[in-house]
Amino acid sequence: QxxxxxxxxxxxxxxxxxxxxxxxxxxxxxxxxxDNGTAGVGATLTISGSTLTAIDGVTLTVGDRIVIKDEAxxxxxxxxxxxxTTVLTRATDFDTPTEMAGGDFVFIQQGTLLNDTGFVxxxxxxxxxxxxxxxxxxxxAGSFADLRSNNAPNIAIFPQPGxxxx
Numbered sequence: 001q002x003x004x005x006x007x008x009x010x011x012x013x014x015x016x017x018x019x020x021x022x023x024x025x026x027x028x029x030x031x032x033x034x035d036n037g038t039a040g041v042g043a044t045l046t047i048s049g050s051t052l053t054a055i056d057g058v059t060l061t062v063g064d065r066i067v068i069k070d071e072a073x074x075x076x077x078x079x080x081x082x083x084x085t086t087v088l089t090r091a092t093d094f095d096t097p098t099e100m101a102g103g104d105f106v107f108i109q110q111g112t113l114l115n116d117t118g119f120v121x122x123x124x125x126x127x128x129x130x131x132x133x134x135x136x137x138x139x140x141a142g143s144f145a146d147l148r149s150n151n152a153p154n155i156a157i158f159p160q161p162g163x164x165x166x
Contacts, residue, residue, distance in 0.1 A: 009103045010103050010104075010105040010120065011101060011103055011104045011105065012105050013079060013093070013094060013104050013105060013106040014065060014091075014093065014106075015065065015106065015107040015108070015109050016064075016065040016066055016067045016079060016106055016107070016108050016109065017058060017060070017064040017065055017066065017108075017109055017110055018055045018056050018058045018060070018064070018066055018067070018108060018109075018110055018111045018114065019055070019056065019066065019067035019068075019069060019108040019111065019114045019117070019119065020055060020056075020066070020067065020068045020069055020070045020071075021055065021056050021070070021111075021113055021114065022070050023070050023071055023072055024045055024047060024052065024068065024071065024088075025047075027052060027055060028047045028050045028051065028052040029049075029050040030047040030048055030049040030050030030051070030052075030086075031047070031048050031049050032045055032046065032047055032048075032071075032076075033045070033046045033048065034046075034073065034075075034076045034129070036128065036129035037090070037095070039096070039127075039128055039129075040090060040095045040096055040097075040128025040129055041090075041092075041095050041096065042089065042090070042095070043078075043089070043090040043095060043128065043129060044083070044087050044088065044089050044090070045068065045071075045076060045080065045087070045088045046086060046087050047085075047086045047087070048086070051085035051086055052085055052086070052088075053085055055111070056110075056111030056112050056113050056114055057111060057112035058110045058111055058112075060082045061082065062082055062083065062084065063081055063082065064081065064082040065079060065080070065081055065091060066079070066080050066081070066082060066088060067079055067106055067108060067119055067135060068080050068088065069119060069133075069134075069135040074132035074133055074134060075128075075129050075130055075131055075132055075133060076129075076133075077132075077133035077134065077135065078090055078091070078094055078095075078100070078133050079091040079093075079094040079106060090128075095128060096128065097124070097125050097126060097127065097128060097131075100121065100124065100125035100128065100133065101124045101125075102121055102122060102123045102124035102125075103120060103121070104120065104121040105118055105119070105120050105138060106118065106119055106120075106121075106135075107139075116140065117137055117139060117140045118137070118138045118139035118140070119135040119136065119137055119138060120135065120136055120138040121133060121134065121135050122134045122135070122136055
């Protein structure tokens with residue numbers, strides 16, 4: 001498996017429990033503030049005016065890994081740990097440019113929409129908190145969720161062999 005991953009140019013990250021299905025502000029109903037910590041180390045997303053207790057139908061517990069991939073400010077995306085109902089902290093293994101090198105693959109283990117899906121960070125981060133962090137779906141259990149933007153190509157993936165594009 002390691003050789004296959006290396007051949008595909010993927011750097012495998014520890015799996016996440018869940019992944020975001022919208023911005024944190026929309027999911028929580030609150031206001032979200034990003035603090036970059038020390039060049040990304042200890043960076044946080046803090047929710048005020050509300051709390052976050054579940055994502056994609058999964059109740060969160062302290063320490064859960066979460067793929068945040070839908071923030072309007074792309075540099076705020078990344079892999080975070082659930083610190084409290086109002087704070088997410090950048091994961092300690094994904095908070096420096098060296099660790100966010102592009103081609104990083106993370107598997108999402110649970111969720112109504114994102115259960116058993118995998119996402120890849122497309123481009124390397126030069127400066128945490130400034131460089132865009134973009135995840136695209138790379139794998140899924142039989143099919144891909146429709147998480148594309150309006151200007152992305154329309155591609156359907158089917159469980160049986162075959163690929164259709166328009």
